[in-house]
Amino acid sequence: MEALTGFDLTAVQAWVAFVLTLMVFSYIFGDNPLFRLAEHIFVGTAAGYVAVLVYHTVFRPRLLEPLAQDPAGHGYLLVPLLLGLLLLAKGKRSTSWMGNITMAWLFGVGAALAVGGALLGTLASQLRSSWISLNPTDYAGRPLGLINALLLALGTIGVLLYFYYTEPAGKGAGRLLAGIRRGWGRLGRWFMLVTFGALFASAIIARFTLLVDRLHFLLQTIGLLGG
Amino acid sequence: MIYCPNCGTANRDGSKFCNECGQRLTGAEGVRCPMCGALNRSGSVFCTQCGSRLIAVEAPAEAPAAPPAAPAPAGEEAVPEWLAKLREAAQREVSIGEEAPAPEQREEEAPAAGPAEELPKAPVFVIEEGEAEWVPPDWLSELRARSAGAAEEAPAAPSEPLTEAPAAPVFAAEEAVSEVPDWLQRLRAEVTAEEAPAPPPPGPIGTEAAGPAFPTEAAPVFPAGPEEIPDWLKELGPPPSEQEVIPPAAGPVPGLAVEEEELPAWLREAIGFGEAPAEAPAPAAEEELAGEIPEWIMALRPGAQEPTIEAPPEGYEGDSYTEGILAGVQGLLPIELPMAKPPAPEDTGSLLESVPAEDEAVQIFRQVMESRPPARRMPKPSRPRIGRVRLLSALVLIAIMCLPLLTQGQWFTGIARTVPDSVYAAYEAVEEELAPNDAVVVAFDFDPSTAGEMAPLAQVLTEHLMARGARVIAVSTLPAGPQVAQDILDRAAAARGGKSYGVHYVNLGYLPGREAGMRDFLLNPVGAARRDFVRGQPAADLPALQGLQGIQDLKMLVIIGASAQDVRWWMEQAAGLARVPMIAGVSAAAEPYILPYYQGEGRLLQGVVAGVLGAGDYGALSGSLVSTARVESLQWGLLVALIAMLIVAAVSVFTPART
């Protein structure tokens, strides 16, 4: 760092991190100026860092350099360049509409990725995984396995039914079906709550690990851990 | 383009029904809600948008207690002729609000004062398409012509709707239009004699604002002779030129117009030129106005300071009205009621005569306005001492977690933890599947936020891979991931020795576009990454990437992810392309969600290592060290959490439920 600042930063840098960490932790005592300072520094650097990163990983290698080095070979890149410039028109109210086509592009691609991912990624694999045998002969000697399989089926379908939106005008068989659906959905909600509980407890483990790491860092910096 | 009044969807011009919600669009029989301007199906009782009552407002026409000069509208028809005419006029005239009387006139027209916005809109008209021509009386046209430039802006400034007053103008309008009474003629004479009022700053928006959303602004010609105004009204009454006081939403002060045009809109907004003057009026205009405007009206402006209202008593924290005219009034006046329910006809028609019942209401209102805030409080959402609980528990937790770190004590380390299957499986997969120089992609999908947990995990996995002689190719789908990855890679390389960057391991940096980026990368790693992260070299030149065409050349995919979603995406993208062995290192938080991918039929993962505890287990197998003090500290912290959970659960079982 000498080149940049003219003095050795290594002595200071750990303390910079130390002080900033303490400033964030001061939120334990409620909102205060130190925390606000840390928050604003954080937002500023993070925004700047992302912008720098995007410039160096997207703009430069994917758009500017190919266009600068070999304009003829990368003529197709003029399309995103043009669309991108149109998007900048959104900064002004009167020209804002010109950016709509670019927004449409983003939304179209995004929606397609979401639909494709949901169908082929999530839905296909989750449906496939839910096809478990309920045949007792498959669980010979492990009665618990059969119960587990039954619970899995009950729970998965139950959660799906819990979210059912339509409330039909009940008569006769329809009413009976709706009753079953509601009861099963209730059961599904319980499964969901168990899921939440498990995830919550696991999150406690994960987040406490992060706290340990920071405490370790703080104690190390003030020399209580012997460097 | 027609915007649906119900859902806001833009429809083709000429559409009859809304594309989106089926709301009828073409003109016709609808009822404009007086409160929000929404068009409702005719015959609706309540507004679909804001729930205001629509029907009763039409009713008063039947029983007006008119001042002597104004004849009661004749006939049984619900809508008197003059009203129909007025309606048509309202439709034809875009900004018929101009007909509002000149400010001088309004000096007498007390009830109009406060709710400047609500008044003109209060009458609800059934909008019909009609042919009949209506020629406005000449006094009206005169007024209109004169104020054409000036009053173009509809009085759209927001203000707190507050009193019973809104119903008044229904009758006002009716009287004024049906036949100009004597008193009005007198007034008119006065007005014409005087100079035109100083026009409020002109704004281009005015015409926009007075679009079809305000078809009923024709109303406010307020009949009220000075002699008939009770004292209380005079007190409440508006001073002159209230129109200027509450400037329309339009903004630019003439002097600034030039500069404004030179600046792009966004900049103007930022610097504040184009802002609604209500919020930041140009100084000159403000001063000019301030002279003639009494304080209380200034106070009505949005954002104005509220000098007259006493501050709530010390320590009061409840929700109360802290802004607007009702500041300091707590929970007494249901604000919505006066505007949602028009007063019963017999109360409202008698603006000009002081009816005892009305006096009473006025007295109450006055008392409310003058009295100190009552002691009653709005209930606050229950937050039972959670602040102190938070502080205390946080300090206890931190103290207890620091202890093992400081003392290096090993209370829990002696207790054997059962090493999960999934960790063994992961270790064995690396041992068995990998030969020296096999290409392995390691996804570092975590950033500093979760590095405290993920770094030790990534460290043991990377070290093991390097020990097996694999070529480690690192990527990250998080912007800040590559930086964290680089430190871990360098440390792992140093720990194993003899590994050089570019040959044995390489960092390809950030992959934008989430799973689309992952897919791209797996299909064509060199092409998708383009450059390496450390030196910015073209990826194709790196020795570590030689012969790597796509996922088929990978021997293993190691996903180290803090969020279950990222891990899932990698798995799904990779599994969709080829069968490549995968192991996952995940945060403990994601474990419940990822573990199933290791179990069961058609499993995608060869092994799962979760959290620091899993890293410890893995490290014990592969010969990397994970700090025991940290694990110890974590165990103590978890003990605190467990105890907290048990206590709270027990307490909640033995105490009655809160709501």
Added chain:
Amino acid sequence: MKRILPTVAAMVVGIIVLIDFFVDVGYINLMGRLFVDWAVILAAFALILGVLNLFLVHFRRIRTRQKGWPYSIILILTLWTVLVLGLLDPAGPQGQSVRWIFQYVQYPLQAAFFALTAVFLLTAIYRAFRLQRGENAWFILAGILVLLGATAVGGWLWDGFASIREWIMNVPALAGARGILIGVALAVTITGLRLLLGVDRPYAE
């Protein structure tokens, strides 16, 4: 035109990218990948406006002397520092100065903010367990059992907790998560489909 063109663009681009998922036809795959690639570039253009918005919001705060405006000065200063250092340095994020800022400013801050949630979790326990009753017993029970199964204390009390934890994760929790995932996938599909059919036009004004 103002309306039709964007709608057509969204539909055509989206449907091609979507078809790319389902078929294996050379030029469709090529177009699909190209369109996605361009979307990344376009999102980068959007970021220019985003950073501008961030700047303007805080500039306004300073100009109008809103409460806490000095903090906005700090924010703008740090933002510009990182931007200038990072854009001028050809090494970008790997440049010495940016790397230093990342290492000693952003990293500790980001880590500290996340570590703070550990403390928040304790109060969340308080709220979740106390203020909600009834069915919530399932939540509490599962939470306690999973925690017992993961910690040394649990193992010390009874070594069966570990297998109970594993069972919870592999059976009821899995069933719940799967149900949620399938439901969300369905909702996502319909939401995306409405856009691809031109029914929802969030890009039009």
Added chain:
Amino acid sequence: MESIQSTLTGIWDSAAPAIMGALLLLLVPTLYFFTLRARALLRAGKPLPLRRMPAFERLSRAMDTAAETGRPPHISLGTGAVGDSSTAESLAALHLLAPLSQQAAAYGVHPVVTAADAGLMLAAQDRLRQAFRQRGQEREYRFTDVQLIAPEPTAYAAGAMGLLSRQELSGNVMAGAFGEEYFLMAEVGAWKQPEQVAGAADPGVLPFVHVTSEAPLLGEEMFTAGAYLGKWASHIGSLFAQDWMRVLLILIILAGMFLASWHG
């Protein structure tokens, strides 16, 4: 047993794209049909046969508080983006934003809308401006009404945390794609703000949604705002269609289980 399972897996792996594609194509007419039905229901003014959703009632309460006190609500659109696979969740957030901003514009309240992605910010700006324009108050709208707090999730959460601790709001509404950072802001919101309505789709975030919001929008419920708040025919129709597809998927699950069980 092994063989049946692996046969099934083999068939499924090769047939899944076709089956999923068919499902998608089937969805198009279903959606159309139910949209027409929903439109007819709306036109007839009949009550919609949808179950109660307390979260949306809470939302209206927060908006009423906004009208009474002049305090704005905070609407967080999540840390998702437009242009990648989180777009669907971002869309859900925008569908929630549209009716809320219309209501806010009617009350003359400027909601504080925040996002962590520039594209989403731009889309939200269009929504908000449109809402103000429909009230004839386009001038009221400002470029800075929708803020990009930070283009990075944790920094966004940190900024939102500050906003929620300091600003007096009528409520905190959070919907969209959230990740691990959700809890950071949600806990502060639950602590400091009078009303908190939150929704997320990622199961990893849902436990936190559950503990920080008394009226959560869990998983797919987050996508229903257009139907419940906006009363848009296509969105109501979507819910009907979704229920039918749900039944179809349950049948697929049951059929698959039957196939897996049936051997010998």
